[in-house]
Amino acid sequence: MNDKNTAEDNDLAHKYKDTIDLPQTEFPMRGNGPVREPEIQKFWEEQEVYKKSIELREKEGAQSFILHDGPPYLSSDKIHIGTALNKILKDIVIKYKNQRGFRTPYIPGYDSHGLPIENAVVKDLKGGRSSISIPELRERCKDFALANLKGQEEKFKRLGVLGEWDKPYVTLDKEFEAEQIKLFAEMSEKGFIYRGLKAVQWSWGAETALAEAEVEYQDDHQSPTIHVAFKITKTNLKQAQGTSLVIWTTTPWTIPGNLAICLNKKVDYAAFETIQKDKEDNHKENNQKNLGKLIIATELKATFEKETNCLLTQVGESFKGIELEGTITKHPLYNRDSVIVFGEHVTTDAGTGCVHTAPGHGQEDFLVGKEYGLEILCPVNGQGVYTKEALSYKFKNSEILKKAAEKNQSLKQKLENRNADYSSEIELEGFHVTKQANDFIIAALEDSGALIKLGRITHSYPYCWRSKTPLIFRATEQWFASVDGFRKKALEEIDKVNWIPERGRNRIYKMVEDRGDWCISRQRTWGVPIPAFYNKNKLNDQGNPDSILDKEIIDHVAKIFAKEGSSAWYTKDIKELIPQSFFDKNPKVALEGLERETDTMDVWFDSGSTHRTVVAARPELTKPGEKFKPVDLYLEGSDQHRGWFQSSLLTSVATNGFAPYQSVLTHGFVMDEKGRKMSKSLGNVVDPADVIEKYGADILRLWVASVDYSIDIKVGDNMFKQLSDIYRNFRNTSRYLLGNLFDFDPKNDKVAYKDLWQVDKVILHKLQKLTGTLTENFDNYQFFKYYQVIQNFCSVDLSAFYFDVIKDRLYTHGKNSLSRKAAQTVLFELLSSLNRLFVPVLPHLSEDILSFTSEAIKDSYKESGFFAKNAGAGSSILLSNWPSIKDKYVNEELEVFFSELMQIRELAFKEVEELRQKKEIGKSLEAEIIIEAQKDKLEKLKNIEQELKQVFIVSKISFIEGTDLKLTAKVFQGEKCYRCWKLFDKEEIQNGICHTCAEAIS
RNA sequence: GGUCUGGUAACUCAACUGGUUCAGAGUACAUGCUUUAUAAGCGUGAAGUUGCGGGUUCAAGCCCCGCCCAGACUACCA
The missing domain is CATH 3.90.740.10 (Valyl/Leucyl/Isoleucyl-tRNA synthetase, editing domain)
Structure with a gap:
């Protein structure tokens, strides 16, 4: 063992320490997400990154990729971990697709009508529901919903989700309501809406029929x-x-x-x-x-x-x-x-x-x-x-x-x-x-x-579900959508949709196949009124006033809704709600005998009509000059097979004749760490806000990317702790890259492929493979594979191997040596790719990396296709392009070489470790490796002796011809170079350093 | 009650249509090294009766049957 702690040692070590090229960066080792992320998000907002992300792609003439948002319900201003999961998944898809060059508008939606909101509002009324008028009650419901919208929006933004937050869609929007009743009218025109007597599940607590x-x-x-x-x-x-x-x-x-x-x-x-x-x-x-x-x-x-x-x-x-x-x-x-x-x-x-x-x-x-x-x-x-x-x-x-x-x-x-x-x-x-x-x-x-x-x-x-009272069956008159009228078509359409995972198809198919007619009416106040009238002068079979559902009236009412909102239904005189032309055509109907319908529509009809009220209505979602067509993707929890996926399908098939989506991706439910359902009584509820406060949004996003969402998804603090470790690994990988590229200017310093070392080429090859795999994983929405693969790359290929191996070159070979620049060339490629590969899942980390990237490198990004065309200076990483595979770096042969090398390395390490255990050495540079192998193999290894020393991180390698491959390690009795720490034969050291080092600092 | 899905190390995931040797990675854990990524990094190690029990097969984590556990959906016993 070499003496280490002599005074001379310290002097020499100190003398040469300043001459080595250690990494330099301000990039913090810790993410500090809770503090740093809001700053980054502010930057995105100030830069109008969302807007730019659309415009830049438009300028490139990009195709659109439309992910249509399913509206979360506004019963609370908080969000559930499941909702966070959903929104993050969507955002990952959007960010990825945008990087791939698609125009990716994302318009968040909110479901704002319905019983839970009405109940919450009524609960707070001192005099009960009868104490205020219907329009007043509706006004309060609206305020309640919009207040919750603000709360939810804030939380969604905090997740790092990018979208049209200034112009979301809300089911209580006037235009939305107007379009919705027009859609209803269209279904009615086609004979799919009828009023019938049905034994329905009735809640006397909520005084309504229930879906x-x-x-x-x-x-x-x-x-x-x-x-x-x-x-x-x-x-x-x-x-x-x-x-x-x-x-x-x-x-x-x-x-x-x-x-x-x-x-x-x-x-x-x-x-x-x-x-x-x-x-x-x-x-x-x-x-x-x-x-x-x-x-x-x-x-x-x-x-x-x-x-x-x-x-x-x-x-x-x-x-x-x-x-x-x-x-x-x-x-x-x-x-x-x-x-x-x-x-x-x-x-x-x-x-x-x-x-x-x-x-x-x-x-x-x-x-x-x-x-x-x-x-x-x-x-x-x-x-x-x-x-x-x-x-x-x-x-x-x-x-x-x-x-x-x-x-x-x-x-x-x-x-x-x-x-x-x-x-x-x-x-x-x-x-x-x-x-x-x-x-x-x-x-x-x-x-x-x-x-x-x-x-x-x-x-x-x-x-x-709301009033928690037992239900009774009651035969009542209700409005129905006759599913029989378009069931066959709906089933055909189901088969044309790409269901991810595939079993979703069977699930919804059976549901639609077996379901009865859709009871659309609700005896509630907070909803879109069913635009029907009753004629007291004409009775139906049940002895009740005959109902009138007329397209002309509805179109008229729709115009009023578009201007004043649907509360107009309750505030206006009937006379104003019905156009004169209706009476002209129906002379037998007298205004005096008419009463307006007081039922509202099932909220599933609200959200089920978004293909019309949002997708077809918002110009951002249809390509300029293009007719409305099914959107690319709906992405929701698997419970929406019975909910939104189905209600959207039914109304779309009934009116458009086709499904509103091309692909439907479903995810499972979030469970606690033991796989149990979350419930307040078990105390195992995970609040996304807590996670963000403790770990930051990137960790939460990393969790989303790490789990197989097609089945039940587990979540818990242990998982977040582990995810933090992985995140830290990503961060330190990036930090190493940034630190060692501090003096690298791609314009002048890039080294030609032929001058790279074998290990350099191996890593470049692996990077191409990684890019290919990740692209495939994202295209197939297999995010957890992304997580596994990129993690493996960072820790196994980079941290444990490449970064360790090239340290000697980077630190000691001299600032402008070819071998150092060769390694930096690879590090530059790694930084440029990884920075962008992180974006969909870890946008904040990515932005952070970019902001700590040297100006020289950022300059080079501008012309290299790193960003979307015309992105301009100071762009956000969110405007970057997904890295493409560089064919010149693909080298399959090296793959074989590499795996052989790694096997030999493993053998070497085990030998070295034995010496260490015996306390004969400390670091591996104090050891010598003796390789025994067959002649041809030995020759091959001998040819890369210099590189092998680096790979094994030892000071000397000796070669002996033998039969089987065998590695042994022994203590190398040499003298230490105080600059590069490698050991040499005594005569090679002068002034405490080796020849190479002497050259490097001369 | 019915239908469906899942159950691989402490955690997240592998193992192509059943087939190279004790079921593999990463993380965590233990332990050693390093102080030149340093509130970082590297090495080494231990860790699994593949939910349980049968069966088919030359061969089963994978196929079949039963059970257990978890979850989702669906129905409802008048």
Whole structure:
């Protein structure tokens, strides 16, 4: 081991230290994103980089690449990590495509109408929603939405997302609304819009019908369960005479709507003599009750006995359900028939095999009711309260009702408010279905003797996503888009779209194939009004005023909306909303008999119409002189298969006849580090704002680029810590490049390819390959491959290999030596490429790198195609071109040479490491490597002896001819050059330094 | 409940249509070196029963069946 710490050592080392060419740069080692990024973003804004990025490409005559933004919802001014992911993915695509020379307008959008906003606003109203007028309420909703828009916009910008932030699209824009109802009119013209009665999922909490998307199921819903006997009053089947059918239901409040009992034609039924044991009274002798003969499905006998505490004894032959055709029973509460019908949905999984059927209160019931021509009776209003049609009931035993009222205070209250005597005839009108009606009906059934058993069940039940109240089924009149009218075309179009990943195609295909008609109307205030009128003087089949949906009127209204916004619908006189020409053409319609529609459109219709209201309407998004065509890309979370992708597809196919997009890319959902869903209760929610505050936006963007977004995406602090390390590696790689290029002027210093060393050529080759791979990865939207590949290049090829190997040349060979300039030539190519390759994912880092790049190098960029044409001096890195592959640097042969070299290097390092472990050496320059190899191989290696020493970072290599390749290392007993630190034979050192060094400083 | 997707080292990803040897990289970790990228850099090392259990095959991380876990979508039990 050489002595290191003598005074002489220090003197000499100090003497020569100033003569070596160490890297020089101010580029900070740490990114300090939280502070530095906002500065960079300010620079982008001041430079109007977004605007320039479009204009420069336009001047080049570029093709457009249109990524149409799906609008996030404005219910909050914060953004979710999933939204951040989405926006960053979009921005990566846009930035990349722009670098590739495309004209890439990006117009951010916002979804501003709908229930959640309305609810939030109403919640803050002191006097409730009725305390202010509709236009006032709408005004507040608008303010609320726009305030949130400001908040979200700020956060999106902070992500480094570039776009038309000054002119985003918002679904509440006047022009947007005007175009939207025109689109609606067009669908109506084509016969795709109709008004119909439907059993819809109804939220009494929100007083509206809900779209499928707005329904959520709760698993722990508790319901009462009742077994109820319906006396048969007329039947042709002998076994059924003098018996009752038993139904089972979990919604007692639907009993007033009962019009039928549904059986399965093929299921076996039988009448049973039924004895019920009274549980509480079972010591007494008299603890049994004879319930008479009851009919249920035979298969359910045991279940029934258990559930109702009964003992069943079959009477007579069993029979198929079909044999009860024509049978009539009596409603247990009213003097009304309940007829027997049949349906396939009746199973023997649960209940009694006899299904209580209220056509106004259930999907299946509704369909069966229609099939059998039953009245669609729905005695419940929008608030979930019985109407007059629910009739009345008089208790024989008023004690039963009294007891029920004691248990249910709200029922008691209701009864007392009415001053009702418990024994009088009680109108059901005014009872709320879940709050009072259930208990009342149960009591009434008990009183009438029809109630066999009351129980409780915990099951999953649909709830309103906003008001969190249980849903009911209600048959109501609604506006629909008839998907049947264009389903076939829509499916054809799905197959023409490029779905990324491919399975997205199957998903949306099946959804569109199976879906029913699209219920478009919402009984809400905050939305685009459905531009329809009702004629009180003409009634439809349901006895309701006839509806008018007329293109001429809508076009007229659209003009008003375009000028004043859609609130005009509520503030203007009807007279102003309808053009005179309409009355001229329809002389039978009188103005006095008309009422305006109060429903608004489903918000999915708002966003689903953006291909018309935004893409076709904004000149930036259509190429000058070009007709509207499907945009290149929609990019959203996979939940949008049922949402935006579908609503956009449907409205576009219905009106344009084609899909609004050529490609659709979907990403998965963001989970926590363990792959669990994020939820407030688990406390595992990652807030993008926190990440930015702690690590900066580039780290967040790097995370986006590092994960396979096609499946579930995990996120957590550990990941960000690791990403920071990778980021630091990128940063230090850049810092090394900048530092060692401080004196390099590409104009004068570039070294010809033939004068480069082998390792230089290898790296240039690898850089070309890297560029090729990354281009491919981006073209295929495989960002995580980009991340892996570029990371590997920076740490393995550069940091651990090339940068280490060329240090001796850079630092000691002399400022203007060919070998130093050769290495710098490569570093220059690396800087020029990497700086731009970082852009899509790490724009801030890229800008930072450029700003610390020497003027000489920046000058050379101007003419080299580094930037978009005409980008001008002081340009942002965001105006750069994606690096292209330089064929002159591609050299496949070197690839083989390189991998061999790396293998040998590995062997050498292992040997050297052994010496180090034995404490015989410190740095590898203190070692000598002895290579033993076959003659021809040995010759090859001998030829590049100088280079090999650099590659192994040792001071000497000896060659011995042998059979197999073998490397050994030993301590090199030489003298140290105090300038370059390599060891030499004693006689080669003069004044403490070697010949080469002496030459370098002479 | 149904359909679909995924499960490879602590983390992010590899392993072409089943086939070169103990399933590979990077990061993290351990450890040594360096003080000439220095709040940096380099070397070396350990780390995986490829979710579990069967099966097909000369051969399975990859194909088949079952199960477990996670997620998404969809439906709803009257």
